[in-house]
Amino acid sequence: MLKNISFKFPIEEDIELFRQSFIKTIGEQKFQKILLINPPDGDIEMFNLETAKLKRYPNYPPYGLGIISNQLLKRGYDVEILNLNDHLLTQANEVEKFDYNKIVFEHLNERIKKFSPDLIGLTCMFTMTHKSLKNVVDHIYKEFKIPMAVGGVHITNSIQSEITKEQFINDLKNVNYFFLFESEIAFADFINTINNSKGNIEFLRQIVFRDIDGKLFEIDDRVVPSGEDLDISPNHSMMPANNFGKYGKIGSFAYLKKSDAKFSTVLSNRGCRASCTFCSVRNFNGKKVRARSVQSVIDELLYLRHEQDVDHIMFLDDDLLYDRKRAIELFTQMDKQDVNITWDASNGIICSAITEEVIESAYKGGCIGVYLGMESGNPQILKQIRKPGTVKNFLNAAEILKKYPHINTRVLLMIGFPNETFSNIYDTVKVSLEMDLDWYQVSPLQPLPNTPIFDQMSSDGLLSEQKTSEVKYIGGSYGGNRKAAEKDKNAEALLGNFMNVFSSNLNDVPSKDQIRDVWSYMNYTLNYERLKKIENPIKIEQAQKYxxxxxxxxxxxxxxxxxxxxxxxxxxxxxxxxxxxxxxxxxxxxxxxxxxxxxxxxx
Known part of the structure; x- marks a missing residue:
């Protein structure tokens, strides 16, 4: 029996009707050759050549596609990976005459014609990449009419949210298959079904399927990778590390490495113990944290070091220290097996997991930088956003990390939560000053689809109506503040009158304009002003480099x-x-x- 199978579009269809629709749509198709594509992070309107030449844009390996590649190769399929984001950034730095569309679409055409894929799979992680994804999809449909499947965090969040689902699927009208959650097994099983047993739909899971008549069906049965499947590392040979650090950036600590260092990423476990209301990790990965074997991670690191000369990696984990004993063993083995790669945890680590033993082993294992996930220093806000930490946890973590000055320690802060007052935010300032760590990344809240805070703010009328493609991060090289600065070179945030922002009624909730001033105050006070008093030569040199x-x-x-x-x-x-x-x-x-x-x- 099929379990947890539902037909959401339309709901009155039954399983047999779906089976017949599936068989009719697939016809005699066979999917032997699969091209996996990572679109550019930003579309032509978002992309800025000057920023690319400064190597400010992120340039990460398409890690998920690498894992899918190995799952398909294991089943005997022909696979190639096309990293359009890396190609775009490389060309932006190497060609004299830059033409965004020509560079992206001519290269895309060339690879498709050369490989002749039967199916194209595209990934999309961030909402800001939506329009770029759509442009690539529409181009492939217009020029080649090849069946397409999409997956990734953005796909999952947009379809799982009732607020964005319909508009999102209609926007990608040329996509045949939408895969949700971690889908390397579901995607491989789908291709097996197409090739071997079209009438047997038992192994179709976590997919939204558009049939030949345009009807949409959703199967919400789900397969979660575990055990040996977790130990399958990505196919790094299809995404070599030559340009990731050369023409872009990975993580937040590249400035501590030499300019010719090679960068890559590694994922040692999946999921997060926390259930923060602004985060969608648990919706995507599930409630549990699933860990790879320590040796499989070490083997991947050794491959990157010896086969691709990688000097530094960023751990992609959302909860790197979930199992302290395992984390200590991992870091210890990195030291014992002479991996000789430095690493950082730019995604953030949970402060309550930090002990001196953990940080000692991390330091010996090559750690040069971490972010602490703090967000707020106000107990009421921490409870409201379900943050798994207390002010005591934050202060304790700071004291431990200050004993290891070679680890550059930064803190993730967020402002602008619903009903958060000036007083609440000032508590965050006070706790941050007491922690006295190396840098504080302050971000205004950006509610993303398929998160509790997005749904609640939408229900309360606190979100302006916007299309999926218009949801962008406020900060970062593709963010809204960056775009404004490109239009007005003198529009630096710190130029405003921000030092008296907390002199108003502290029980008021700041407006959007006041949030900008709060950000400026915190950025200056927590980051710049404290530089006057640091005396440790190691910390001075780290700050000077940054x-x-x-x-x-x-x-x-x-x-x-x-x-x-x-x-x-x-x-x-x-x-x-x-x-x-x-x-x-x-x-x-x-x-x-x-x-x-x-x-x-x-x-």
Whole structure:
């Protein structure tokens, strides 16, 4: 018997009707050759050539496609991976005459014609990539009419949310199959079904299927990878690490490595113990955390080191320290088996999992950077967003990590939660100052589909109506703030009047405009102002390297960055003539900046 099978589009159809529809739609098709595509992260309207040349855009291996590739190869299928994002960033840095559409679609056409796939699978992780995905899908349909399947976090979130489902599926009208959740097994079983037993639909799972007449059926039975399937590492040979760190960035700690270092990623376990209301990890991966064997992770690391000369990896785990004993064993084996790769945890780690033994083993195993998932320093907000941490956990984690200065430690903060007051946010400021760690990444809340906070805010009328393709992260190289800065080079956030933002009624909920000022206050107070008092030479050098990156790549027209870079270079007795002159030049050209630096007592 088929279990948990439902036909959501339309609901009155029965299983036999679906079976006949499936057989009719597939016909005599056989899927032996599968091309897996990673679209560009941003479409032509979002993409900025200057940003690409500064190597600011993310350039991650398509890790999920790599795993799917090995699952298909194991079953005897022919597979290729086309990483259009990497190709676009490479060409942006290597060709003299840049043409986004020509670079993307000519390369796409060439690979399709050369490989002649029977089926094309596309991945999409972020909402900001939606329009880019749609453009690639529509191009393939127009030029080749090859059947297409899509999957990934964005696909799952958009279809699982009743708010976005219908509009999302209609928007991708040229897609035949939508796979939800971790789908490497479901996708491989689907292809087996197509090739061997079209009438037997028992192994069709977690799929939305569009039949030949345009009807939509959803099978919500689900297969969760576990055991030996978890130990299957991605096919790194199909996504070599040559350009990932050269023409883009992976994680947040590349500035601590040499400029010619090679980067990649590794996933050691899946899922997260937490159920934070702003996060969709548990919806995608399920409630449990499933771990690979330690040796399978070590083997993958050794391959990357010896076969691809990788110097540094970012762990993709959402809960790297879920099992402390396993984490310690993993880090210990990285040291014992001489992996010789440094690593970071840019996705964040849960503070309550941190012990001195864990961090000692992490340091010996090559850790150079971690983010702590804190979000808020107010107990009421932490409870509201179901954060698995307390202020005591945060302070304890900070004390432990400060004993290991070679690990650059950053903190993830979020502001703008529903009904969060100035007072609530100021609690976060106070706890952060007490923690006194290396950097605080402050992000305004960006509710994403298929998260509890998105559904609640939508129900409460707190979200403006927007299309899936318009949901973008506020920060980052593809974010809204970055786009505004590209239009107005003097629109730096720190130029505003932000130091008195907490002088108003602390029981008020800040407006959107005030959230920007709160962000500026926190960014300056927690990150820049504290640089005046650091004395540890290791920490000074880490901060100097990071500010050098910000000054040259991220905010070259911000004299505050150059001022503090000058301050750190002076402490390190390095040549600070460029930094000092940059401050003078900027305030000469822009009187507003001179007033701001005077207001902050910097000149």
């Amino acid at each position: 500010l050098e990156y910000i000054a040259n790549i991220v905010a070259p027209n911000d004299p505050i960055v150059w001022y503090y870079l000058d301050h750190l270079e002076t402490k390190l007795k390095k040549d600070n003539s460029k930094s000092k002159q940059k401050v003078l030049n900027i305030i000469k050209d822009n009187p507003n900046w001179k007033s701001k630096l005077s207001e902050l007592n910097l000149i």
